[in-house]
Amino acid sequence: xxxxxxxxxxxxxxxxxxxxxxxxxxxxxxxxxxxxxxxxxxxxxxxxxxxxxxxxxxxxxxxxxxxxxxxxxxxxxxxxxxxxxxxxxxxxxxxxxxxxxxxxx
Numbered sequence: 001x002x003x004x005x006x007x008x009x010x011x012x013x014x015x016x017x018x019x020x021x022x023x024x025x026x027x028x029x030x031x032x033x034x035x036x037x038x039x040x041x042x043x044x045x046x047x048x049x050x051x052x053x054x055x056x057x058x059x060x061x062x063x064x065x066x067x068x069x070x071x072x073x074x075x076x077x078x079x080x081x082x083x084x085x086x087x088x089x090x091x092x093x094x095x096x097x098x099x100x101x102x103x104x105x
Contacts, residue, residue: 010045012038018045022052023061030065037072041079047071
């Protein structure tokens, strides 16, 4: 049986907890960028955590934060494109109507 579970989205306070848990960071200059983007984008805590987890031993906290910022920017772009497409679908398309017939003289 397939069930859908509604999950809440991650906000800045949740991000800070995850950043501390995964990166042991309480503050970083990139936090401001994350704060601004996370207000505009719907992202789950699991997606945030996935981006904050180092992919290798060489990957440091800054790279992880940059990965998250990149993911948030991509999500923002997708949301903008989706809204634009929805607006286009709602607009009446005047170009597809046939021109009015001219009476013969």
